[in-house]
Amino acid sequence: MIKINENYNKLQASYLFSDIAKRVNSFQEQNPDKEIIKLGIGDVTKSLPKACIEAFHKAVDEMDNDSSFRGYGPEQGYDFLREVIAIEDFQSRGADIQADEIFISDGAKCDSGNIQELFSDDIKVAITDPVYPVYLDTNVMAGRSGFYKDGRYEGITYLDTTKENGFVPQLPTEPVDLIYLCFPNNPTGSTISKDELKKWVDYARENKALILYDAAYEAFITDDSLPKSIYEIEGAKEVAIEFRSFSKTAGFTGTRCAFTVVPKECMGYDAEGNKQGLHCLWNRRHCTKFNGVSYPVQKAAEAVYSSEGKKQVKETIDYYMNNAKIIRDEITKLGFDCVGGENSPYIWIDGKKGSWEFFDMLLNEAGVVCTPGAGFGSCGQGYIRISAFNSYENVIEAMGRISKIFS
Ligand code: PLP
DSSP: OOOOOGGGGGSOOOOHHHHHHHHHHHHHHHOTTOOOEEOOOOSOOSOOOHHHHHHHHHHHHHTTSTTTOOOSOOTTOOHHHHHHHIIIIIGGGTOOOOGGGEEEESOHHHHHHHGGGGSOTTOOEEEEESOOTHHHHHHHHTTOSOOEETTEETTOEEEEOOGGGTTSOOOOSSOOSEEEEESSOTTTOOOOOHHHHHHHHHHHHHHTOEEEEEOTTGGGOOOTTSOSSGGGSTTGGGTEEEEEEHHHHHSOTTTOOEEEEOOTTOEEEOTTOOEEEHHHHHHHHHHHHOOOOOHHHHHHHHGGGSHHHHHHHHHHHHHHHHHHHHHHHHHHHTTOOEEESSSSSEEEEEOSSOHHHHHHHHHHHHOEEOEEGGGGOGGGTTEEEEEOOSOHHHHHHHHHHHHHHHO
8 A cells, every 4th residue: 555645634735825825816806907016925037147048049059060069977067157156145254165065956845845964853843923834844745744734734843933033033932953044034024143053053963953044145245245155154154054056046947956055064963962063964955866957057147146136136236125115115114013024025014904904905905916924824914925026117106006095
């Protein structure tokens, strides 16, 4: 008899995006002439930078010739990409990360979901609330939680991120082994200072814990005092793995390219308490289960770091950040508290009523779609997330319609 992994039965079906779609479809049926503006999505709307497209085309042409054709590449990624990442993303900011500590992949979603395979089933996992759901669900699938009860999984340590703590979680009051942090945060858009992040690094060093740091939105950081990488914090290389992605940085959501940094000093422990390098384990896992990102896609990603690429990436990020500012300013003018939108593409708004109630109001009265915060965890109740990933014209129109409701 083929038995299933019953941990999957503990998972709560995610109705968030299907519920949104149902409400939007029903509104559209009743209001066929109303143009709906979607400010709920976490997907980018602007095309790939020209420099990436050119490099992509050129690499595809190389595949058309026996002498330049590439078959299987190194599972960890081509050196040309790993080397430029190490220099541009880390060494340039004083973080001593080497090219062979970088693993190229097809997404931060799969890497942040798969990494937990390296750890024992009986570790204690700490996850923020609200949260990007991948961290939580993959640990539930692996059996590191109990059942879902009163809006939370038993056995998981939840780190509340609320207005009271400035949307930056406090250190846990019970011992934990694996800590998921994401800054700039999805969904709240909040950021963490170097001093705050250092507290987590120190905690992990003192407790032999590990931090999984998701920096998928680092490109949106405009305040240079904020850390873009956890490795800007002293000692982090011993206790942190970092996830990065070209998805939001350079519009690769459909093209797929990301990377994970596992420093050689980063350690786990066996049952006897002996140190074991996580770099070796992830290398083994990656080579066994993954066959590399395609050559043209890695060439396109390399172009992100060319001088033209950098300029074009900046233009796109600036475009989204201008949208974010418009949203933030308008929402603040209307008297709502919000966080995010200054160093992140998301604005997290206290709607002063239930998340879905606020969602329905924006949809029915303004034809604007947002994301109800309750879908990201119980601390998201009362909040909505608005995303800056849309055209300037749509953002202006949407914010005009929203202000009409309240004026
Ligand atoms: N991490 C966070 C926090 C995200 O919000 C997302 C996508 O929305 C991802 C990772 C996924 O990135 P990728 O497209 O590289 O899989």
